[in-house]
Amino acid sequence: MVRESLARVLDACDEISVVGQAGDGVELRSVVSQKKPQCLVMDYSMPAHEPTSVIKDLLGEFKALKILMLTVHENVHYAVRTLEAGAHGYLIKSAAVEELVEAICTIREGNVYISKKISPDVWAQLRRPKGRRNGLEALSQREFDVLRMLGNGATLQQCALELEVSVSTVSTYRSRIIEKLNLATTADLVRFAIENKLVN
Numbered sequence: 001m002v003r004e005s006l007a008r009v010l011d012a013c014d015e016i017s018v019v020g021q022a023g024d025g026v027e028l029r030s031v032v033s034q035k036k037p038q039c040l041v042m043d044y045s046m047p048a049h050e051p052t053s054v055i056k057d058l059l060g061e062f063k064a065l066k067i068l069m070l071t072v073h074e075n076v077h078y079a080v081r082t083l084e085a086g087a088h089g090y091l092i093k094s095a096a097v098e099e100l101v102e103a104i105c106t107i108r109e110g111n112v113y114i115s116k117k118i119s120p121d122v123w124a125q126l127r128r129p130k131g132r133r134n135g136l137e138a139l140s141q142r143e144f145d146v147l148r149m150l151g152n153g154a155t156l157q158q159c160a161l162e163l164e165v166s167v168s169t170v171s172t173y174r175s176r177i178i179e180k181l182n183l184a185t186t187a188d189l190v191r192f193a194i195e196n197k198l199v200n
Helices: 002-011 025-035 051-061 076-084 097-108 119-127 141-151 156-163 167-180 186-195
Strands: 039-043 066-071 089-092
Touching: 002 097, 025 039, 025 051, 039 051, 039 097, 051 066, 051 076, 066 076, 066 097, 076 089, 076 119, 076 141, 089 097, 141 156, 141 167, 141 186, 156 167, 167 186
Parallel strands: 039 066, 066 089
Antiparallel strands: none
């Protein structure tokens, strides 16, 4: 319902024409391949896809595509990882429709758009050299994904299935997360994810 509503609003804008919609990651790839849009507005939590991997795959195949991530996640770390994966914009869903139109027009012109609500903090982290990052900033993308999934209640087996790796690999990621965040147990890890608003 939200997607249909946004599509109608965007279609009513003179600057924008909606050429397709998708309900999950599998359908998304098919629609982009068939319709070849200039700009893709993608939900971070869309079913059947891992956001940063999808971004890299799509941009590898469709060089001219511009990607705007539309999400409920206001956490700066989500935005930084999305932009470092190659996305051209990051917009929080609580923003007004006018800001969505502005964001689409901005990235279509070749510029980067970050939701006004978190823009200063995101730019501050992006400018910081990776070697000087710590805590959440120091996690690899896979470690961040595992932290987020475990925080949402997933088992190691479910994480492994989602990431298409072995359970032992996920267990290694978990150990690295605990070490990098100075935690002691998986329960601490889950609590950390919740307290830092990394859960859906």
